Amino acid sequence: MTTSPTIDIAREAGVSFKTVSRVINGEPNVSAKTREKVQAIIARLNYRPNVWARALGSSRSHLIGLIYDNPSQGYINQVQVGAMTACQRAGYHLVVEEMRCGERDLDARIAEFISAGQLDGVVLSPPCSDSQMMMAALKEARIPFVRIAPYEFLAE
Numbered sequence: 001m002t003t004s005p006t007i008d009i010a011r012e013a014g015v016s017f018k019t020v021s022r023v024i025n026g027e028p029n030v031s032a033k034t035r036e037k038v039q040a041i042i043a044r045l046n047y048r049p050n051v052w053a054r055a056l057g058s059s060r061s062h063l064i065g066l067i068y069d070n071p072s073q074g075y076i077n078q079v080q081v082g083a084m085t086a087c088q089r090a091g092y093h094l095v096v097e098e099m100r101c102g103e104r105d106l107d108a109r110i111a112e113f114i115s116a117g118q119l120d121g122v123v124l125s126p127p128c129s130d131s132q133m134m135m136a137a138l139k140e141a142r143i144p145f146v147r148i149a150p151y152e153f154l155a156e
Contacts, residue, residue, distance in 0.1 A: 005047050013038050026091070065113065065122040066096045067134065079125050079148065095119065101131050110137040119143055126150070 010020045015034060022030050023038040030038075066083050068076050084094045097113050099106065114137065122145040128134055129147035138145045 005045065009038060009041050009045065009047065012041050061118045061120055062092050063095050063119050064092050065119045066094055066125065067099050067113070067122060067128045068096070068125045069099055069101045069128050070125060076125070079123075083123055092120065099128060099134075101127050101134075106131075106133055107137065110134055114138070114141045114143060121145060123148065 006020050006024070007017055010017045013020070013034070015038065019030060019034060020038055022028075023035050024042070064083070064087050066080060068079065070076050070079075080094070080096055087094045099109055099113070103109060110133065120143075122138055122143055124131070124134060124145055125148045129150040130152060135145065135147075
């Protein structure tokens, strides 16, 4: 029977499985010396946490959605790369979805995206960043969101 990589890391570092979990998730209450030791073993073994296993063990999916409606490929590519880089640094993965803000069935598309993705947050790029329907749906679903270059600021 094989053990899990995190158990192997814990055994090699001489720490508990929970300590390895705390280091992987960037949680406090781990000494600097122990954190460095565990991180060195993680790097040497080239360990990468399984996003689906992490989601099962917590109430978070570690997925961030990026919604765009901009025909300029250059612009959306830059936004996507920037969002992806920020997500990776924070231990998240990016899910990208194109939505036309003027679609007749926009409310259904938003609801489908929210329920299918089980997202921890959403980035709205222009012109979606000013879509009242999108913002209302995200608020109702209690999904945090950020707006890139909104035309109007929210009074909250």
